[in-house]
Amino acid sequence: MQVCWLVSKDGRHQPIRLAHATCVFIGRSPETKITDKKCSRQQVQLKADYNKGYVLVKQLGINPSNVNSEDVGKDNEVQLKPGQILHIVNQLYPYTIQFEEEISEKKKLSPKRPHEEISPNSNSSTLNKYLKTEHSSPREHSTSNNMSERKKEKTKGGQTVTAANSAEISEKKGMWSQGLKVSMQDPKLQVYKDDTVVVIKDKYPKARFHWLVLPWEPISSLKAVRRDHLNVLRHMNEVGEKLVQECLDSKALRFRLGYHAIPSMSHLHLHVISQDFDSPCLKTKKHWNSFNTDYFVESQVVMKMVEQNGKVIVKDEMPELLKMPLMCHVCRQQLSTIPQLKEHLRKHFP
Structure with missing residues (x-):
């Protein structure tokens, strides 16, 4: 199409x-x-x-x-x-x-692949008291299938599916979207925590430095944020800025703090991400546009919106932003493919 x-x-x-x-x-x-x-x-x-x-x-x-x-x-x-x-x-x-x-958004769900938003960043430099050097590798989950309980059905395309498979995929999808709630409790993934927030490394970082700041309070997403959460948002922003200040490469790299307008992972999380986007985990147009269009809402903008309106307004056209052409966020040059974009970015971030 x-x-x-x-x-x-x-x-x-x-x-x-x-x-x-x-x-x-x-x-x-x-x-x-x-x-x-x-x-x-x-x-x-x-x-x-x-x-x-x-x-x-x-x-x-x-x-x-x-x-x-x-x-x-x-x-x-x-x-x-x-x-x-x-x-x-x-x-x-x-x-x-x-x-x-236009690339189809339909993708097969891989049971062994956790969501791409949280993973240990092996490129991250040592920070002082706010960051720990210890991290763990992503966990693989295994499932057992009872073949005798599977009821086979035929799809129109001739592919075999089962009721058990359908239920299993739905269950895994639910677990997938809840992955942040599990990761934020894991001491091996935590790089900082206090009474209000915890910081973890993104399991599939989209740049050399990519952290997630999560509140302990159960806030599902930006749409659930209200004026009562303003102090939590401010503290999340302060911790994010502290991470940047303590980063050894902060003088050479620019950082942005912000939220995805429509996140695929449940539980509010603030992205703290360097703008080099030098990572093998950045693979698709959707990855790029989620951080380099208005789909990525600046932390300061969110706080101001909540202060003025008592909530965050997410526009209906946000999903369309993920389909936009690839464009360098530094010089605005258009590129046709992700490999071309990455090669181009090396000019800006040697």
Whole structure:
């Protein structure tokens, strides 16, 4: 299945998805971060044609829009093809389009693979009193199957499944999502704890340094956070900042503290992650975009939201952010694959 993205070449904002045969209006707005008064709120109308591989651009605003330096003209339509540049108004605010195949989100559940959010980070340097050097390897879980109790059924595709398998997968999925609650109790995984929080290393770190700060209080996710939790959030942030300060590489690396808008693991956890993203565990577009789009909500933003609104507002379009094109978080260059992105990142983080 194809998908089309409108990509800001100057990195003003995240790519915008253009659905097939659907009119999308681009102009002066909070979404584009264009504040130029010469740009209309509906400066251009865009309609993607997935079958023909181009986007129809119609100028609606008074001031000129351009495709490859040629004026579109008021109420005129031109084709915008991959590789061409659309300037929204007066040769400013350049955009390109990108068609790509959308990768299916369906993946087989592997019983022996715990969730990728928590694992010991073997690259982590020694910290002083806040960090311990001791850690353990991920645990493998085994299950026994009673073959006599399996009731076989045939799927439409001809594959054999059983009622016992279905129940087993559901049970494992439940255990999988609850993995943080187990890990935070394990002394071998803990790198710091006090009466309010515990810190563990991510079992499958997405960067050289990747910790999780979890409250002892049972808070399931950001959606469960209320104003009463504000002091807990502040303490989590303070501990996260302390981890960064005590890190031996903190002067060479930049860190971010934040939450996934829709986490797949139950129990609230704050990510403290270095921005090198140098890790073999970072393997997919979903991994990258979960930390490098608005899907990753800054700790300070969460605290401010709770202080003002008494809760965290998670927008409905968050899952779509995980499907965005790969884009370097430093220079905003687009890359086609994760290996290309990793090779590119070495220029920024030798």
